[in-house]
Amino acid sequence: MKILVVGSGGREHAIVTSIAGSKRVSKIYCAPGNAGISRLAECVDIGVMEFDRLTAFAKEKEIDLTVVAPDDPLVAGAVDAFEAAGLRVFGPRANAAIIEGSKAFSKDLMKKYNIPTAAYETFEDAEAALAYLEKAEFPIVLKADGLALGKGVLICNSLEEAKAGVKEIMLDKHFGSAGNKMVIEEYLTGREVSVLAFCDGKTIKTMTSAQDHKRAKDGDKGLNTGGMGTFSPSPFYTDEIAEFCQKEIYQKTMDAMRAEGRDFVGVLFTGLMLTDKGVRVLEFNARFGDPEAQVVLPRMKNDIVDVFDACIDGRLDEVELEFEDNAAVCVVLASDGYPVSYEKGFEIKGLEQFDDKDGYYVFHAGTKLSEGKTVTNGGRVLGVTAKGDTLPEARANAYRATEWIDFENKYMRHDIGKAIDER
Numbered sequence: 503m504k505i506l507v508v509g510s511g512g513r514e515h516a517i518v519t520s521i522a523g524s525k526r527v528s529k530i531y532c533a534p535g536n537a538g539i540s541r542l543a544e545c546v547d548i549g550v551m552e553f554d555r556l557t558a559f560a561k562e563k564e565i566d567l568t569v570v571a572p573d574d575p576l577v578a579g580a581v582d583a584f585e586a587a588g589l590r591v592f593g594p595r596a597n598a599a600i601i602e603g604s605k606a607f608s609k610d611l612m613k614k615y616n617i618p619t620a621a622y623e624t625f626e627d628a629e630a631a632l633a634y635l636e637k638a639e640f641p642i643v644l645k646a647d648g649l650a651l652g653k654g655v656l657i658c659n660s661l662e663e664a665k666a667g668v669k670e671i672m673l674d675k676h677f678g679s680a681g682n683k684m685v686i687e688e689y690l691t692g693r694e695v696s697v698l699a700f701c702d703g704k705t706i707k708t709m710t711s712a713q714d715h716k717r718a719k720d721g722d723k724g725l726n727t728g729g730m731g732t733f734s735p736s737p738f739y740t741d742e743i744a745e746f747c748q749k750e751i752y753q754k755t756m757d758a759m760r761a762e763g764r765d766f767v768g769v770l771f772t773g774l775m776l777t778d779k780g781v782r783v784l785e786f787n788a789r790f791g792d793p794e795a796q797v798v799l800p801r802m803k804n805d806i807v808d809v810f811d812a813c814i815d816g817r818l819d820e821v822e823l824e825f826e827d828n829a830a831v832c833v834v835l836a837s838d839g840y841p842v843s844y845e846k847g848f849e850i851k852g853l854e855q856f857d858d859k860d861g862y863y864v865f866h867a868g869t870k871l872s873e874g875k876t877v878t879n880g881g882r883v884l885g886v887t888a889k890g891d892t893l894p895e896a897r898a899n900a901y902r903a904t905e906w907i908d909f910e911n912k913y914m915r916h917d918i919g920k921a922i923d924e925r
């Protein structure tokens with residue numbers, strides 16, 4: 503089989519690594535890919551939003567299956583474009599990816615179908631939002647409706663901060679048209695868990711759980727980032743909680759999307775908050791998480807291509823997902839200064855150390871090849887993942903492996919997965 507993966511980050515490197523482990527696959531392409539992916543796949547210089555070029559390429563190379571990984575093309579209809587061209591593709595159509603593309607849509611869906619989430623109101627004009635805030639309790643959470651690189655969520659501790667937030671989102675349009683609408687919601691506290699699930703439109707099967715660390719600095723300080731590291735599984739996501747979520751959240755969401763004529767086929771990412779009043783959904787994403795994929799996929803035992811096929815063909819009920827009975831930790835190596843400003847173009851040394859070590863992975867996020875060398879090319883540069891029998895062991899292994907890598911301005915958090923030891 504020939505497979506094309508659309509995307510270029512650490513998540514896509516993890517997906518390509520899983521696909522490369524399938525006996526059914528003879529050739530992998532990735533558009534546009536990155537330096538690490540190019541060791542497993544032929545990278546082609548086509549952007550993720552260039553649907554005409556992507557579908558023409560897939561036809562020309564007689565690609566058997568395309569996997570669209572990032573949110574932007576999914577929300578903009580990449581899967582619809584492939585289907586219209588008669589091509590086989592894995593991912594939700596635009597009418598289902600809206601569960602990530604519009605926070606107002608996903609909140610209204612949860613309200614309509616009684617799926618537990620934070621209380622909220624939706625606003626289309628700034629005046630009404632400001633009037634609402636005058637009577638609100640703080641902290642409160644403001645969310646730009648549309649896609650904003652994971653940065654469109656503001657947690658405001660006072661009325662002043664919230665007013666400034668409304669201005670930023672709706673008037674100054676910091677997040678562009680994503681801020682044409684806004685959700686204001688109740689602030690929740692608790693432990694966050696990310697659960698990825700394969701979906702075929704009717705059946706939803708969850709993968710092992712994970713937790714992301716979104717803040718830039720140790721102790722969950724600093725600005726929100728795309729994610730500074732992950733661990734899997736989450737010890738806080740107990741069987742009892744999982745059972746509740748399967749019934750009251752995952753299957754209900756699947757059924758709700760189907761009832762709305764928006765069958766969801768692909769990977770549904772549920773961001774959960776385990777509050778002392780019970781589980782609440784923070785968000786849905788229409789794709790694998792990044793860096794969640796970097797700890798979840800290395801632990802998956804199934805042939806991922808079989809699972810993609812089962813989702814597309816509506817046979818997911820026949821599949822049993824299996825995960826290793828161990829743990830994994832991913833520490834992101836970033837460029838110092840991320841997520842604000844940082845330098846790029848520094849040579850990365852030590853990558854070859856991972857070649858002969860089972861259970862260790864170095865997933866490339868922002869890298870590129872320059873004159874035969876791999877150099878830094880983004881805020882998040884690499885994701886170093888290691889497995890272990892237990893979470894503390896996986897964590898020790900991952901941090902040991904971060905020392906194999908060297909580049910100028912290398913920055914990482916030192917407490918990924920640390921809460922586990924404090925239990």
Ligand code: AMP
Nearest residue numbers: 620643655687688689690691773784785
């Ligand atoms: P979202 O993109 O909706 O997941 O929001 C990004 C991050 O903001 C989440 O992972 C949480 O850390 C935080 N967040 C979102 N909604 C809430 C909420 N209602 N209460 C507290 N924190 C939240």
Ligand code: GLY
Nearest residue numbers: 714729791792793
């Ligand atoms: N790690 C969060 C996300 O992928 O959106």
